[in-house]
Amino acid sequence: MPTFRVAGRTDVYIGEAWQAALAIGCTSVVLGVVMMVWPGNSIWMSELLFGIAMLLTAAWQMVLAFRGRIRTGLKILEFGTALVAVLLAMWCMRSGDWVSLVALWVGLGWVIRGIVQATVAVWSDQLPGTGRQEIAGLLTLLAGLAVIIWPIDTLDALAVLAGVCLILLGISEIRIATRIARPESTPEHVGVQGLLRSHS
Numbered sequence: 001m002p003t004f005r006v007a008g009r010t011d012v013y014i015g016e017a018w019q020a021a022l023a024i025g026c027t028s029v030v031l032g033v034v035m036m037v038w039p040g041n042s043i044w045m046s047e048l049l050f051g052i053a054m055l056l057t058a059a060w061q062m063v064l065a066f067r068g069r070i071r072t073g074l075k076i077l078e079f080g081t082a083l084v085a086v087l088l089a090m091w092c093m094r095s096g097d098w099v100s101l102v103a104l105w106v107g108l109g110w111v112i113r114g115i116v117q118a119t120v121a122v123w124s125d126q127l128p129g130t131g132r133q134e135i136a137g138l139l140t141l142l143a144g145l146a147v148i149i150w151p152i153d154t155l156d157a158l159a160v161l162a163g164v165c166l167i168l169l170g171i172s173e174i175r176i177a178t179r180i181a182r183p184e185s186t187p188e189h190v191g192v193q194g195l196l197r198s199h200s
Contacts, residue, residue, distance in 0.1 A: 020063045021177035028056050028170030035163035046155045047093045050102055053166055054089035054109045058082040060173060061113065064120070074120050081116050085109050103158055107148030110165065114141030136172055143168070 035049055064070070065078035088109045095101045118137030143165040152158045 018177045020059070020067070021173055024056055024060050024063070025170045025173030025175075025177055028053075028166050028173060030170075031056070032163040032166030032168075032170060035159040035166065038159075041155070041159070043096060043155070046159060047095060047102070049159065050106055050162065051089040051093040053106060053162060054085050054092055056166075057109050057113050058085035058089065061085065061116070070120060071123070074123060077116055078120070081112050084112060099153060099155055099158055102155065103147050103150075103152060106158075106162055107144040107146070110140050110144030110147065110169075112144075114138060114144060140169065 031049065031052060035053075041049070059082075061078045061082035065075045065082060068075065068078070070078075088105045092102055092105045095105065114137045116137070117140060118134045121131075121133030121137060147158070147162060147165065150161060152161065
């Protein structure tokens with residue numbers, strides 16, 4: 001049975017992974033905008049927003065761990081780092097107004113994500129555009145380092161910096177979602193979307 005795809009899509013992910021990737025990407029962009037334009041949050045709300053940012057990182061790595069067509073060892077690595085991101089999210093929500101501590105947890109989460117993303121790109125033959133994946137991983141690593149080492153002394157300033165990084169990460173995730181191959185469509189369910197796609 002033919003598969004209907006947009007040119008350039010990849011089947012490196014299984015099933016409906018594109019929906020999860022798109023949802024995570026859009027949520028990241030929205031959260032980034034909220035963090036940038038909503039100054040003067042309470043400490044509790046700031047902790048919550050930073051915690052959600054880390055949970056989005058965990059969700060992205062879970063998608064690759066469970067829905068990615070990569071080696072078993074790389075799946076385990078993604079799953080392990082997703083658990084670390086969940087732990088960092090919990091710490092973000094319990095850091096109070098210690099700006100340097102919140103920055104450390106958020107930055108560390110993105111540093112780990114960037115390292116793992118670049119590692120997976122290097123060691124996985126199935127991933128398309130591995131060069132772009134490696135660059136994206138390195139940029140995520142740099143974003144994490146910037147959050148850790150940037151001289152910030154207020155949660156509002158940290159929120160702006162983290163918001164910019166979240167928006168960039170979200171755009172990257174949305175771009176990946178648009179390139180993930182959709183599951184096979186049967187002729188009776190092709191509809192307008194199917195007519196707009198090309199046969200592979």
